[in-house]
Each structure stands twice: as C-alpha cells, then as structure tokens.
Amino acid sequence: MSVIRIASRYAKSLLDLADDQNAMDEVVSDMEGFSKMVENRDLYLLLKSPIINIGKKAEIFDALFEGKMTKLTKSFLDIVLRKGRESLLPEIAAEFINQYNKMKGVSSVVLTTASPVSAEALEAIKAKLLNSSATDQVVDVETKVDESIIGGFIVEIGDKLIDASVSHKLAELSKAMTNKEYEKAF
16 A cells, blocks of 8 residues: 555544544644654654564654653654554645645645745745635645746646756756757748
8 A cells, every 4th residue: 555545544543532522733743743743753764664663663753752742742642652663653634734725625825936036926926826626715825935946936726846947947948959859840
C-alpha cells in the first residue's frame, strides 16, 4: 500500500476521532506543532530509523510530548508507534492538516515570485483565486521569493502548478529552438 494511502487513512481516523470528542482545535494545534517539530532533522531521522527500537522511540516520545499534547493526540502517536508506522508520522501529520483544511474549505496556495509582492497585489491575487474554481471559500496564501525565476510567478494550488515565470518561458523557447519547431511556423 502506498505511503500516501496509509497516511490518509491514519489522518482520517484521527480527524474523525477528534471530531467525535470535540477536540478538533486542540488536535489540529498538536499536529501543526508536530509538523514543525519534524522539520528538525534529528527527530525526522529518529522516526525513519529502523535501527532504533520501538521501546527507545517510545521513551523519546514520552520525553518530548508528555504534557505538551492533548491526551488524544499522544494516544494516537503511541498507537502509530506500537503498530510500527512511526516512519509515516510526518506524512500522517501533513495529510491530517490537508484533510482538516479541506473540511473547513481552506485552500493552501504557494505563490513564488522573483521579488516580494506588495500587500495590494497580494490582495488582488487572493481575490482572483477566490473567484476561480480551483480554490475553496478561503484562500491561505504563502509567499516565497525565488530570484532564479527572473520574473512572473509560480502558483501551486494543491497538486496543480501554474508556472508563468520568465525562466520557464525561456526554457520552453530554448527547447523549441533546439527541436527546430520554429521552422514549422514559417
């Protein structure tokens, strides 16, 4: 079974359980915090390591998360650990947040530009995205600056990518010139 499918099932289970116990806000906060913690390379490698036994990982989990997470989230992490699926926890946390956002009608968008975007331009982009069929009722835009795209923008909406960058257009033009497709136009 694929990693995405497994992560999706575990995330759905936690989402349903949190909803049943009216602890959604706390669990979402816990999973967002866990996602940030997993950005630490040492913790990530600990989760992925087949060499470190489950008992040692359980001790580390207790030291890291005891009293910092709700009982529901901590119990969920313990179950995943006992099942030997701890290596999937980063993906489970990311999928949980994705499913929660879908449930709340929030679309996460990543906007990459060559230079910082002004507040007015960002609001205009949000308005365009809200009017499109590609997003839900609420748009959460994360902006990134990447000077290597030269100009234009790249928009990522879920698994969709809209690349209107100058570097992409130049690469397409270079490819067309290499393939001599320009001769066909004459």
